[in-house]
Amino acid sequence: MAAFSAVELYALLKLRVDVFVVEQACVYPELDGKDEDARHLRLLIDGETAAYARLWQPENGAPRIGRVLVSPKHRGR
Structure with missing residues (x-):
């Protein structure tokens, strides 16, 4: 798994x-x-983020999908 740079x-x-x-x-x-x-x-x-999602699993619970977005510049494609 790659880490984000400070700029990213x-x-x-x-x-x-x-x-x-x-x-x-x-x-x-x-x-x-x-x-x-x-x-x-x-x-x-x-090289630009067009879409993003965060996936995580709480200690007591089912996996979660959140912070789902499409950049305004890339919507409708």
Whole structure:
């Protein structure tokens, strides 16, 4: 499993904040402490994140899929 570079991590977190906090006005914390134990899936187009999802499994529960997004630039494709 490859780690994100600092630049990739910043771009990904910025996209998540832009979509979930700004665009969708979600009231929950975007940085929720679950990212370190999660699998992160990205669809890259020309080196840019076009889509993203986070997969994780709580200690007591079924696996979860969350933080699913498509970049505004790549929607409708």
